[in-house]
Amino acid sequence: MENKSPEHVHCLIIGSGPAGYTAAIYAARAALKPVLYQGIQPGGQLTITTEVENYPGYADGVQGPEMMVDFEKQAVRMGADIRFGLATKVDFSQRPFKVEIDEEKELTADAVIIATGASAKWLGLESEQRLNGFGVSACAVCDGFFFRGKEVAIVGAGDTACEEAVYLSKLATTVHMIVRKGEDGMKASKVMQDRVKATPNIKVYWNSETIEVVGEQKVSSVKIRNNQDGSIVDVPISGFFVAIGHQPNSDIFKDYITMDEAGYIQTVPGSSRTNVEGVFAAGDVQDKTYRQAVTAAGSGCMAALDAERFLSAVGHV
Template identity: 40%
Template structure:
């Protein structure tokens, strides 16, 4: 059994806006809550220079907003650990989390809030020159290119807005755009500002083929998509803004369902396909990836996790600690046969002088429990003593037969 100091009610993997909001709700609900985050708390939002659409703030930097989130979570006694989750075991009621530093933790519920990371093009020179002129975050690295020439790859909101930030330091910023002249993927306001920026130039109908340089970036090879021809452009830095990918690779063998890109499907309660495991923020399938929507995800998941834990605790109280033997009925609330059998079971138990304590479980919401007791179909009844299976009752609509089995 894991040391009790490493046993939590709720573990949140990731400390971005979704994870921090979940932590606030978990702490406020008096759940023993741990946030495991491999980097700086706040995640990629820390690199956002200016946020103007988070309700109540008007204008604030991403790092300052995340500091407020963290401070709020701290006020409710939430614990934080800087480490990286490498493997998980979600097969039992107590979920197991293992980290890169060799630690092991258990939790009654887990919220996956690991976010996303920049997508790599994997072109020649990109990985080799990372940190030597190849970058993915303007707020983090733009100042290192004071007075130099920089290439930006991409034309979405992030690429154009980050490109404009880089012009505060660089002598010139050249943006490589896949589309025809004048067509950018960003919002219209940012596009207009970029076109008016004297330090920004655009190379249309083009993509990057290679990052040039031995020990540091010296230039790029550019391919024109219409002519097929290639040219070289001298520069000292290349910033890639070509999309994001979910940071869910550590879930490969966890049993968590993911789509072909690695994003996690959830329902409206942020539940994954595994009981007691939830997913929020940029690592789940969703329409809008913003701080405000991530915070909403975190709130929903934490409340759902709290209720799940309450159900688990009630189950242990009603069954494991019951003075009587328990009739554990697995049923389907939408199935008439299940409902009729439930009534029959209660009547039979009453006629036997309440010999047993009847506990009903909707199999649709307690899949792990059904798996534990090897229940594959409903209605099904087990006789339990302190949580241990004594026998299984054969399904019947004959009350006399049912009472004889009891």
């Protein structure tokens, strides 16, 4: 960070999903003159989602990328300064905080809102990425509705995978659950394992892995290999869900911000405050429980209000 005269920002927002844009809307209306850097994926995870039907206010549903454009337009109309750029380094050891953008531009900020989100972990298959949004999803709660009355598959062995399998079982005719290890290798709690086993339309494939998600314009089947005998089955499905976890985008903050063992930023309960006074966190980077657009937007509102109160208390408003 050698820029001799860094730009100073009153309220800096890092990230541009529902949390970041909502924080920008509220901060702009509070005359905090927010500057928001969109990061490597402007709009966040919703830009790789197709139809969104569970966000209030969109009676007929909306495409994920379109919704994020709407959020951005509203933030700009309120006066937020929205910019392309990725935060690559921070120094939260003292105020004003220092943030480096794209490894070259230095900023200082009186308050920072972290809304960098989380990224779904994927299996790494070419077919999985090609059909992402066309039957492949990393969020059963978001997209399960579209597979009502159809057969689906889900990959994973933890509590989230089990919860999503049970959720999908109420919508789909059959849920094919692919587990890499045997029953003794399940990471999920016993109560969740028992719930899966007690659900008649969940079929578990133990010691198995996905070879390929089959389909041209949409998912048509999944090829599953049994790692014990090498046999391969081709199971007809319409939806393929990956539930092997999420990775919060929090690495650049780890020297200053308290996180849990998985890298999720820990906030003071009932607030967006982190362990560093003047730094706030909102959205999926601090929420491993709900991970919905509407909850992220709500926490973005909280972060902006918390930032406004902080800046007022230290005499910057």
